Amino acid sequence: MDIRAMLLAAFEAEHREHLGAIRAALAAARAGAAPDWNDVFRRAHSLKGAARAVDLPAVEDIAHRLETLFDRIVEGAQPLDRAAEAAVTLALDRIEGMVAALAEVPEPALPQDAAAALDRCLSGSPAAAQPSAETAPAQRPAAAPRPAATEVTPAPRPAEAPHPPSAETVPAPRPAEAPRAEPAEAAPAVLRVAGEDVDRLSRAVHDLSLALQSQDEIGGAVAALESGGRALRRTADALRERAGEVSTLSRRLREAGDPGAAALDAALDLLRRLDGEVRAMVRGASGLARTQHRAAGTVEVAVRRLREDADRLLLVPAETVFGGYGRMVREIAREAGLPVEVRLEGLDRPVDRVLLQALKDPVLHLMRNAVSHGAEPPEARRARGKPEALTITLSVSLRGGDLVLSVRDDGRGPDIPRIVETARRQGLIPPEARPSTREALRLVFAPGFSTAERVDRLAGRGVGLSVVAEAVAALRGRARLRRAEPWGAEVIVTVPVSAARRPLLLVEAAGRIYALPGSATARLLRLAPSDLVPVSGLPHARVALDGREVSVPVVPLAALLGGPAALPVEDGRVRAVLVRNGADLCAVAVDRLLDVRPSLVGPPPPIGGDPGLVSGTVLLADESPALVLDPAGLVARSAEAGGRLAALPAPAARSARRRTPTILVVDDSITTRTLEKSILEAEGYRVFVCVDGQDGLDRLRRDGAQVDLVVADVEMPRLDGFGLLRAIKEDPDLTRLPVILMTSRGDPADIRRGLDLGADAYITKQKFDQRELLDTIGQLL
The missing domain is CATH 3.40.50.2300 (Response regulator)
Structure with missing residues (x-):
């Protein structure tokens, strides 16, 4: 990454912080509080300097005008009236839009509407025509001349280096300014890491987790060694008891002058040496078993923590996806001539970025829908005691294992009779049906449903809420519409956090790739044919699991899916995955073990999937889909395979054909x-x-x-x-x-x-x- 790219990455984060603080001050002022306008002034000033450092003159120019306006407000020379608030909001949106589009437009032009709106606010004071040296932007000799402002033209000043700031760029001390308290503790350091790098780290950790499952096999081997040592020790103890008899016989032979006594004495020496070595080996095996058990427990805890930490790195603040929605909705409302206030709550919540991306379009549809169906004429809002501007609130929260998104407005609210009438007209309910309020509100998620009187940019196409319903269903979540209190409507989307991405083991069987949930993968097995024994007509294998040996059926995955019934053997081994569903186990034999990766799981396909075995689909690296298999279905199907598996027909030989069809x-x-x-x-x-x-x-x-x-x-x-x-x-x-x-x-x-x-x-x-x-x-x- 070059230096400018690094500066732009830092500026992208910094400008969001400044814009958020200024918007919070505006919201506080609307609520009747007294914002810290000195802090707002400094935010605009810092934004201007940061824009200059990354050579964004259009952003710098708008920030300079904001700075001048806030300077007036601090001095009491100008109030924050409705026109000024609208001009500031428009300017902030334009700055956010320019920064968001830098990848496509690296040198954005000055937004004339925002500049003109601010200039109109500034034109009421004589000082507007001659801004002070502290607040004027630097002149760039090589830059193209800026378009003339409608009424106010900032005076140029000599160019200056962005670092360090010169005396001219520092605002003059203000006597009335109260010192700002320092934070109690430093904010945590933040590093920018590419999402692909985090994905690779998470994938490597899950690979490590699966690889370390071999510790179970090692633990079983060590336990078997310890058990064999104990049996050998019992045999040695029995020999030691007989050694006394041999010693007595040897003494008698020596007394009789029999030369065989020397051979018996040598055998006794060897027996005593063997006894000592067996005892030492048994002690070593027992010590090794204890050490291996402790090490396995330590490694398991460390890997679990590492996996949790790696998964946590996949979380990003919801603001990274939804932060720009306030600007987009305000822009949509401006084009429609509607006054709108947008509130974004809980965007600091860390959420899986893949889950956020999956909800990006549905949430935007909900906010557009709130504008189109919630907007009321200003006189109607005033008559009901509402503020003139429609308020739309997007809130993000985490409740237990669910991500909850809410889009609420204080508009006219759901028109139940109209919804029911539209549903009857579209054939969604019978003509005589009288649905309850809750049932009627569910109808709006049907494909093609719309109560809009005309088709325009905001409404009438009947795609908004059906898109929401389909996207949320794909994430195993739910969406519901309800009346908001005291006015308006609210759509609540609840999606399990686990729907974001699940660790999947990719395997190949009969030439196709399938995915198995990592949480259901207990062991990876390489079995020799001699490890398999027939039980009720089905091959079984004994494997070590959780410190004990268990017997599990071994079934070809292809056979469970309607394919070849023969066990796939390569290099003299059967590769299998030990699948766990609660207390039940089965081993599915596969052609190859391919990869482990966390992926977003979508709904099952319309065809090609056995409902009892397929729980979803996932896109592979080449964008081709693979079926995600259900562990419960695999275990149940393997239990039913006994007696049928051998009877499955062998695949027809294609060699007899003249050519491949x-x-x-x-x-x-x-x-x-x-x-x-x-x-x-x-x-x-x-x-x-x-x-x-x-x-x-x-x-x-x-x-x-x-x-x-x-x-x-x-x-x-x-x-x-x-x-x-x-x-x-x-x-x-x-x-x-x-x-x-x-x-x-x-x-x-x-x-x-x-x-x-x-x-x-x-x-x-x-x-x-x-x-x-x-x-x-x-x-x-």
Whole structure:
């Protein structure tokens, strides 16, 4: 990172602090309190100097005007009236917007609306035309001239170095200024670390955690060594008891002059030496077992703390994502001519940054929705005793294991009769239904629902709250709308913090990648065939776990998912994952153990997932999806596999075919076509993919001779599945090509239409089973 990038990173954090303090002072003034205007003046002054240091003249210029205005307020020469407050708010928003857009616009232009608004406030005093030397910004000889202000033009002064500040940049002492108390203790040091680096650290710690599970195996081996030593010692004790008899016999032989006495004496010496060595070995084994047990406990505690600390590094203040929402909502309201006050509460809460990113768009939708549906005419607000400006509050809190986001407004509130009427008109409820208030408020999250009278930039498209509902459901959370007290509406979003990211173990089975929750992974196993014994027709292995040996079934993961039943063996070993679900265990055999990574888990896919085994999906590094398997389903399915597993058919040999059949998959959903491609390739087919019907038709007309079968979605842009099917059947070169239609539309009329057009099979995604697809393809080929 170059020096300017480092300075900009520091400025980005510093400017947020200054803007937050100035906005807090404005809010205090609105509430009737007396803000510390001296501190506000210094904030504007510091902001100006910081902007100069990173060479942002537009920010510096606006900060200078703010500084001049606050200087007047401190001196009592100008009040903070409504116009001044609006000008300051606009200026702060423009500064925040310029800094947020530095990646796209590294040299932002002076925002004329903010400059003009501040100049209008400053024009009421003669001093405005000649700001003091303490507050005037430095002139840059090489910079392009700034646009002339509408009424006030700051006087230039000689350029100065940003560090250290010269006497001109320091505001003059003010007699009335009270000394500021020093903080009781220094704030913690803050380091800026790339998110990718933190992810890598967390991933390495979880790798270490899994690798150290081998301590269980070592502990079991040491315990076995100690047990064997004790057995050997018992044998040595029995030999020592017999040694007395041998010693008596040796003495008699010596008295009789028998030369065999010397051999017996030598054997007795060896026996005594062996007894001593066995006792020493047993003491060593016992000591080693105690040391290993203590070391394993210490390492386990250290790794657990390290894992907790690494996971904590993934947390960032909610302000990093939601901090700019106040500016964005005020800008939206300005364009609509609506006065709005935005309050942001609890943004200092540390939250997983991936979870915050997942909630970024839904929260913005909620705030836009609050503006569009909560706004009232000023006279209506005054008649009800409300302030003229609509107040929207975004609050972030952590309650137990949940992240709670609330978007509240003091506007008109939910119109229950209108909601019910709209729901009836859209067919969401029967005409005779009389839903309760709570039931009616749930209707607003339905797709396409909107009570807006017209479509504009703010409302009427019916996507806002349905987007919220879908995003929150994907995070295993919930959203609800309620009336706010005393006025307005509030949407509360509750999402489990654990939904942010979960440690996942990636494995490969039958050519496809799957993910297992790290919390359910008890051990990683490498088993020799001799380690497996049949129990009730199912291979079992004895493994050490929690200081004891347990017998667990070993089942091919591919077999549980409807694939090959044979145990995968590589280099003479079976690689397996010991999966734990409460007190139940099973070992799933896999082809390869790939990786451990914390990832955001999404909902299960529409097709390709067994509801009893699949709990979600995760995107891999190449953006392809992988199924997340449910530990409870794996354990239950493995318990049911006995007696059936050996009867599963072996995969058909493809070598007898003249060539590998080629299948064209046509679907506009990347998730669906990727899953179908994975299923078919795992079965040995060659697969082409196309993104819509027109793309598929073009591919067939170019490479149709290589394609043996088409699997196509029905609902696609440009050319849908019915149109593709019709074009295939009307083309003499393609008419004999088998076509399978796959769609979420299970309407009998649609199925009949597809079959009438010449489809060879019609499979609905709701009832999708990969074996059905593979069996259908096998029959058609």
